Amino acid sequence: MTSISYILSKVIWFPFRPGTLALILACIGLAALWRGRRWGRWPVLAGLGFFVMVLATPVSQWMLIPLEERFSRPATPPAEVAGIIVLGGAVDQNLTEARGIPALNGAAERMTEGVILARRYPNAKIVFTGGQGSLVHGGLTEASVAEELWSAMGLENSRVIYENEARNTHDNAVMSFALAQPKPGETWLLVTSASHMPRSVGVFRAAGWPVVPWPVNYRTGRNLASLYDAPFPERIGQFETGLREWVGLVAYWLMGRTETVFPGP
Template sequence: MFFPVSKLLGFFALPSNLLVVLGLLGIVLLATRWRRAGLRLVVASVVLVALLGWSPLGNALLVPLEDRFPPIPDDGRPVAGIVVLGGAVTPDVAEARGIVVLNEAAERLTAAATLARRHPSARLVHSGGDPGFLLPDGNESAVALRLLAELGVPAAQLVAEDRSRNTVENAVYSKTLTDPKPGERWLLVTSAYHMPRAIGVFRRAGFPVEAYPVDVRTRGRVDLWRPFPTIGDGLRRTDTAMREWVGLLVYRLTGRSSALFPGPEGG
């Protein structure tokens, strides 16, 4: 039940979707006795699209998420396993074309491959199944493991967790599959902006992991005042950030995260 509800909430958590729905509602009202209210909705949607698209709001929302967990230095300590979350491949296109197709989160996989070679005794778990809701998208792990093998990771090191559809299932199914032992060191690889929510969920699931953030989208605080050259770029960045902030709130309220805004210090 949680999965379809989360997908529905996720749709409306994206400002771009919400503003288009607002504008369409305004257009419908133009043909009714509430024409004035409809006109206001249309104007408001256009103004807000411009504001969210060109202004640096998306960066301002994303920077605190990306800065929450600092990069982990290579201190030479042994690693028992690495969990890399899905989201770096486009499985439906990959399946249709017969090739590996990566998206802008590709560093999740390239960084995981580097870690696997650096720690040859560690298990590398790719966690991600078919995230499709109304229509199937294809299985992410099948594509991801193919790429990891091509990048030189031995097959004996690779483990597919191919059932999960969201971050909660990533944590629960990965823990069940790997059965981590007390004292073992496990690294969690995902995009920096997604790391706070992911860490909170893994902690709640009782799977202690260390954050290994990758796929950084901003330069840091210098981007707090940097506008976007196109509306599409700005809306995409704002959508990405808002999905995480809403996800943090919903996961905490539903008891699926250890804290509202998990950090390195615990919680």
């Protein structure tokens, strides 16, 4: 069941991600109009309408703001921390394999914050969890890239547990729990992107791991510049990220991986 849901999530998302779907609709409509089919104007309007909506309104920010503001860091950081969990998702595996050096994507703050926290809490265990996140990939896992990067940044391997089998957030929680074996009452920080935090916290809670959220990689703000200043391609990416998280929240709840649709503090 896990393999089927994983494969379906990748296969279905590729043609139905909003930017791709809008382009497909516009092309279908143009082809129909070229052949004299008047109904073609509707898919053209739908496809172009999506791009105009993203360009003219802050809808991409509206998709992310409720997700990013659901959890915040503790007002007073914990004095003692037993461990720190860093979720994968920041490594560009294809570029890393192609160029031979660690390459990070827009979620790079997950990796840098992990090192910062490791130095702030020198006695804490560190767990990095991330295997292969795509159907088409080479031989590298996110964990192997993280180990190379963090070792070069001076983080001792003896402090870190590298989990290299997880393919999604559910795997992150279950497999990390089995490796780290946290004890009741321990404080564990969870580091991931702010928009991904609600689903992550819900999954870790369902796995029996009451983590303390430590969000990074914010992509929204409240002022005018943050609402409109992002380049058009970035806005499309923000919209798709937000939509995918909302769909993921519902899907995980339906599959019993989280206890509520929208986990909260």
